[in-house]
Amino acid sequence: MNSNIFFRPLLYLDPGTGSFIIQILLAGLLGIGVAVKVYWKKIVSFFKGNKEDSNLDRLDEIDEYGGDPKISNVDG
Amino acid sequence: MNQDVSEFSSFRDPSGFLFKSEGILFRQINNSYKDDYEHLMSSGLYDDLIKQGLMVLHEEVLYISAPQPSTAYKIIKPQEVDFISYPYEWCLLQFRGAALTTLRIAKLALDHGMILKDASAYNIQFHRGRWCLIDTLSFERYEEGKPWVAYKQFCQHFLAPMAIMAYKDIRLGLMSRLFIDGIPLDVASKLMPFHSKFRFGLLTHLYLHARSQKRYADKAVSEDMKSGKFNQQSMLKLFESLRQTVKSLNTKLDGTEWANYYESTNYSEKAFEEKKAIVESFIDLVKPNTVWDLGANIGEFSRIASKKGIYTIAFDIDPGAVAKNYIQVRQDRDMYQLPLIMDLTNPSPALGWAHQERKALVERGPVDMVLALALIHHLAISNNLPFEKIAKFLEKICKYLIIEFIPKSDSQVAKLLKSREDIFNDYNIISFESVFAQCFEILKKHAIPGSGRIVYLMRIK
Structure with missing residues (x-):
């Protein structure tokens, strides 16, 4: 049995199709988008200075990279 | 033995389901999920998730009989979280933490040859000081070339409500109450102000995504779409783009009634x-x-x-x-x-x-x-x-x-x-x-x- 519901041909109305196609269309674009964004940020911060919210950076760091080794989901 | 499956929302998942026995929480894993579960455990993904505090622990148990023995592969006992909260109870910063954590888990899974097949905001909980996944059965083995199955869900559950909160009104987080499977992207597109279209991430993941859904609404996914056009690099770029989009949303606190x-x-x-x-x-x-x-x-x-x-x-x-x-x-x-x-x-x-x-x-x-x-x-x-x-x-x-x-x-x-x-x-x-x-x-x-x-x-x- 194919357990992947998105590839079952019997789904006559598949709302996932559009979500698949956009990803394929985006595949090429995204690399450019991310690169442009990085440069754009550099340009903006050159003129405006870095005004990032340091509180927010600290929160993001925990969620994105596990900033704090003291916290773990192990009881105790 | 008193087994109760009635109070859980996992009944949609063919991979397994939650149940309580004598007040203790267990999860039955079905035979159909066997290979994926074994890959999760043997690839090192499970260990890494636990080490980084990104998923709840579980232990395999033999002393409980399966509620549905004919489909059962294993019974596990997951660590219980103290309180289940829902996205419509989160502030924008909490949404942000949950979304970034979800993307981090997705990336970690890909490093281990698996894909996060379920990016539901209801699967992420703030537990003991950090966001973590509570559904052990959220992964399947990655097939090169196939786009992200949970992309639509991620956009509906996280990006759409977050964008509306950031661009329209912080109180609209309550919209997640109305749309239980996340805010439909066409609805979100209609609510967002015109100038948000000039943000690359919102333009693609919300507006164009909604258009694409509408255009292909009655078409099935063809063989063509899973044949290598969307490789692992594309997947990583997609995660990165979503991450940037989430991070670009303004979370500033303005002078609300009680904050002062x-x-x-x-x-x-x-x-x-x-x-x-x-x-x-x-x-x-x-x-x-x-x-x-x-x-x-x-x-x-x-x-x-x-x-x-x-x-x-x-x-x-x-x-x-x-x-x-x-x-x-x-x-x-x-x-x-x-x-x-x-x-x-x-x-x-x-x-x-x-x-x-x-x-x-x-x-x-x-x-x-x-x-x-x-x-x-x-x-x-x-x-x-x-x-x-x-x-x-x-x-x-x-x-x-x-x-x-x-x-x-x-x-x-x-x-x-x-x-x-x-x-x-x-x-x-x-x-x-x-x-x-x-x-x-x-x-x-x-x-x-x-x-x-x-x-x-x-x-x-």
Whole structure:
């Protein structure tokens, strides 16, 4: 049995199709988008200075990279 | 053996389901999920997730018989989280933490040859000071070339509500209550302001995504689409683009109603410290395991309990106050407090199929102790709720109650009465005590010097 519901041909109305196609269309674009964004940020911060919210950076760091080794989901 | 599967929302998942046996939580893993489960465990993904605190632990158990033996592969006992919260109870910063964590998990899975097949916001919980996945069966083996199956879900569950909150109104986080499977992208597109189209991430993941869904709504996925056009690099770029989009959303707190409460309130530092000492002494007397602080504002009193290792939920109606408290909780590495948005006059209802997918607030109780400080005047005067109704509700959700009575002479009450006629003849200490005494036994009573306010410790009868 194919357990992947998105590839079952019997789904006559598949709302996932559009979500698949956009990803394929985006595949090429995204690399450019991310690169442009990085440069754009550099340009903006050159003129405006870095005004990032340091509180927010600290929160993001925990969620994105596990900033704090003291916290773990192990009881105790 | 008493096995109960009825209270769980996992019934849609063909990979397995949750059940309780003698009050303990278990998960049956079905045969159809066997290969994926074995890959999760042997690829190192499970170990890495646990090491990084990104998923709840589980152990495989043999002593429980499967509720559905014909489909069962294994039974596991997952670590239980203290309290299940829902996205419509989160502030924008909490959404952000949950979204970034989801993307981090997706990337980690890909490093181990698996894909996060389920990016539901309901699978991520703030547990012991950090966001983590509670559904062990969210992964399947990665097939090169296939786009992300959970892309649509991620955009609906995270990106759409977050964008609407950031661009339109912070209170619209409540929209997640209306659309249980995330906000449809066409709805989100219609609500967003025109200028948001100039953001690359929103343009692609919301607007074009919605257009693509509409255009291909009645077409099936062809073989062509899974044949290598979307490789692993594309997948990583997609995750990165989503990450950038989430991070680009403005989470600034503006001057919401209560976020400045403690700065603008008129009662003295001394009275405030006095009140804290009274509340602390009452908590120490009861030693509860769990506390709900109703109308917690920025969690000043919740922190008294959470610092003692008592698991505390700090509810407030104001997203700004909840956001402030959440930042504080993260900075303090407070593992015992969860700030949430809740309008007590219209608390989270039971939602979903047969009202069984998402629990109402009261179903997630009762709790050992409720704190209702500087709350009664808002309920009784701003919301015209008789003391009887308030006492009956509180009786239902707790065993012990710390409640503060604020007399009409108090400036905060005077402020509420300024803009309306005073029809509240029963709003006085005598009727307050006599009504609450019908449901509760009054154990202690302590006046806050110099304020006219009284703090009570009560126990349900």
